Amino acid sequence: MTLKRGSVAVVGAAESDLGQVAPHTSPVDLMAQATLRALEDCGLKLSDIDGVFSAATQVRTAPMTLAEYLRIKPRYFDGTAIGGSSFMSHVAHAQAAIEHGLCEVALVAYGSTQRSVSRAAASPREFNPYETPYRPFMPSSAYAMAAARHMHQYGTKREQLAEVAVAARKWALLNPKAWEKEPLTIEQVLKSRMVSYPFTVRDCCLVVDGGGAIILTSAARAKSLRKKPAYVLGVGEALSHANISSMPDLTVSAASESGPKAFGMAKLKPADVDMLSLYDAFTITPILFLEDLGFCRKGEGGRFVANGAIAPGGKLPVNTSGGGLSYCHPGMYGLLVMIEAVRQVRGECDKRQVKNCEVALAHGNGGVLSSQCTVIFGGPSTV
Amino acid sequence: MPDLMKQSPYGTFLEHCKKGELAYQVSTDDGKAVFYPRVVAPGSGSTHLEWRVSKGLGTVYSTTVVYYKDEKPLNVALIDLDEGFRMMSRVEDIDSLEVKIGMRVKVRIHPGDEKQPPYPVFTPAGRGA
Numbered sequence: 001m002t003l004k005r006g007s008v009a010v011v012g013a014a015e016s017d018l019g020q021v022a023p024h025t026s027p028v029d030l031m032a033q034a035t036l037r038a039l040e041d042c043g044l045k046l047s048d049i050d051g052v053f054s055a056a057t058q059v060r061t062a063p064m065t066l067a068e069y070l071r072i073k074p075r076y077f078d079g080t081a082i083g084g085s086s087f088m089s090h091v092a093h094a095q096a097a098i099e100h101g102l103c104e105v106a107l108v109a110y111g112s113t114q115r116s117v118s119r120a121a122a123s124p125r126e127f128n129p130y131e132t133p134y135r136p137f138m139p140s141s142a143y144a145m146a147a148a149r150h151m152h153q154y155g156t157k158r159e160q161l162a163e164v165a166v167a168a169r170k171w172a173l174l175n176p177k178a179w180e181k182e183p184l185t186i187e188q189v190l191k192s193r194m195v196s197y198p199f200t201v202r203d204c205c206l207v208v209d210g211g212g213a214i215i216l217t218s219a220a221r222a223k224s225l226r227k228k229p230a231y232v233l234g235v236g237e238a239l240s241h242a243n244i245s246s247m248p249d250l251t252v253s254a255a256s257e258s259g260p261k262a263f264g265m266a267k268l269k270p271a272d273v274d275m276l277s278l279y280d281a282f283t284i285t286p287i288l289f290l291e292d293l294g295f296c297r298k299g300e301g302g303r304f305v306a307n308g309a310i311a312p313g314g315k316l317p318v319n320t321s322g323g324g325l326s327y328c329h330p331g332m333y334g335l336l337v338m339i340e341a342v343r344q345v346r347g348e349c350d351k352r353q354v355k356n357c358e359v360a361l362a363h364g365n366g367g368v369l370s371s372q373c374t375v376i377f378g379g380p381s382t383v
Numbered sequence: 384m385p386d387l388m389k390q391s392p393y394g395t396f397l398e399h400c401k402k403g404e405l406a407y408q409v410s411t412d413d414g415k416a417v418f419y420p421r422v423v424a425p426g427s428g429s430t431h432l433e434w435r436v437s438k439g440l441g442t443v444y445s446t447t448v449v450y451y452k453d454e455k456p457l458n459v460a461l462i463d464l465d466e467g468f469r470m471m472s473r474v475e476d477i478d479s480l481e482v483k484i485g486m487r488v489k490v491r492i493h494p495g496d497e498k499q500p501p502y503p504v505f506t507p508a509g510r511g512a
Binding site for chain 1: 393447461470480484
C-alpha cells in the first residue's frame with residue numbers, strides 16, 4: 001500500500017504568537033490559538049476537525065490534551081513523537097488516514113513555552129548511563145560532533161557553517177514575524193560566544209516560545225476552500241538512531257532515505273524544487289540535508305552554501321522565513337518549517353516570496369539527527 | 384538471555400567498571416561487537432551475547448568542547464574501540480581543544496563520586512598504540 005501523490009492538501013496554516021509570550025501561557029494555549037487562526041485561514045470550523053495530530057515536549061499526551069481543550073472528539077488521532085520532525089510524520093499519517101476515510105479534516109498542532117519556562121524545564125534530557133556522565137550539552141554537542149566530523153572528512157570550514165546563519169538572517173530581515181531584526185556577518189558568527197566547538201551561539205537555533213497549526217483535507221474538498229491548496233505530492237519518513245553514539249555515520253543523515261521516498265512518490269527530482277525549507281537546528285543541518293536530499297554531492301554542502309548561495313538573491317532559496325536560526329525555534333520546529341513551504345507555494349510571502357514557486361520541499365529533523373521526514377508540497381499546476 | 388530479575392546489562396557493565404574494566408558484548412552468532420550492552424543482539428534478535436573485556440585501545444571518531452559557564456572547557460568525544468564498537472566518552476590529560484579526530488586513545492576508569500558510579504574515560508595512547 002502506498003500513498004497517492006496529491007491526494008490531500010494543506011488548506012489552512014498559521015503560527016501562534018511567537019517570541020516571548022505572556023507569563024503562564026500554556027503550550028496548549030498556543031496550539032489552540034494557532035488552530036483557530038488556521039481554521040480562519042481556510043474557512044473551516046472547529047467542528048469540522050475529525051483528526052488530531054500533535055506532539056510536544058511539555059504535553060506528554062498532546063492529542064488528548066488538545067482535544068480536551070478544544071472539546072472535540074476526533075475519529076482519528078496520532079501522537080507520534082520523534083522530535084522536531086514529528087509533524088512531517090503527522091502529515092504522512094494524516095494523508096494515510098484521510099485516504100482511508102479514517103478522518104476527513106486533520107489538524108496538526110504544536111506549542112511550546114520554552115523561552116518563558118527555560119529549555120531545561122520545557123525539554124528535560126532523558127538519562128542515558130552511557131552518555132549522561134560525560135555531560136554533553138545536548139542537543140548542541142551531538143550536532144557539533146557531526147560538524148567536526150564533516151570538517152575533518154570533507155574540509156568544510158567554520159566560515160561555511162557561518163554562511164548558513166548569515167543567509168538565514170538575511171531572509172529573516174525580510175520576514176516581519178522573525179525574532180531577529182539586526183544584520184549578521186560571518187565574522188560575528190565566528191566571534192560569538194562558543195557553545196560546543198565548532199559552534200558559537202550563532203550556529204545554534206533560537207530558544208523562543210511559539211507554535212503553529214496546519215489543517216489538511218482531501219484534494220477534492222480542498223478545492224472548495226478559501227486558499228490555494230498546497231498539495232502533498234510526496235512524503236518520506238526515516239529513523240536511524242536515538243542517541244548520537246549510535247549514529248552509524250555522523251556525516252550521513254537518514255534524509256538520504258526520507259528524501260528519495262518523498263521524491264519517488266512525488267515523481268519529482270531535486271531540480272524540480274523551487275524552494276527548500278530545511279530544519280536548521282544548527283548550521284550543519286542544512287548542509288547535511290542539501291547533500292542527503294540530492295541537491296549536491298556528499299561532502300560538497302559547505303562549498304555549496306558559500307558566497308550567499310542560499311541567501312536572498314542566491315542560486316537556491318533555502319529557509320526563506322529566516323529559519324530556526326533567525327525566525328523562530330520553539331523547541332520542535334518542524335511544523336513551522338512546513339508552514340513556510342505552504343506559504344511559498346501559495347505565493348503569500350511578500351518581500352521574501354520566491355517567484356513562481358510551485359514546488360516546495362519541507363524537511364524535518366528530530367532528536368540528534370535521529371529522525372528525518374520529508375514532505376514535498378505543490379501548487380495547483382503540479383496535480 | 385540474562386534474568387532481568389537478577390541483573391541488568393548496565394549492572395554488569397558497572398561491575399566491570401568497578402574492577403577497572405571496559406566491558407562490551409559480542410553476538411556469538413556473527414562475531415559482531417555490541418555496545419551499549421543489551422539483552423538482545425540488535426538486528427538479529429539473537430540472545431547469544433557474550434561479555435568481553437576490551438583491550439581499551441581506540442581512535443577518536445569525533446570530538447567537541449563544551450563551554451559551560453564558569454567551568455574549564457570540557458571535552459566530549461566519540462571513541463571507536465579496536466574491537467569494533469563506538470561509545471561516548473572524553474579524553475583527559477590533554478587540553479580539550481587538542482583532542483583531534485584520528486587520535487589514538489586508551490581507556491581509564493574514572494572513579495566517579497557519590498552521585499556518579501565509575502565510568503570509562505580515555506587518555507592519549509601515545510606513539511605506537
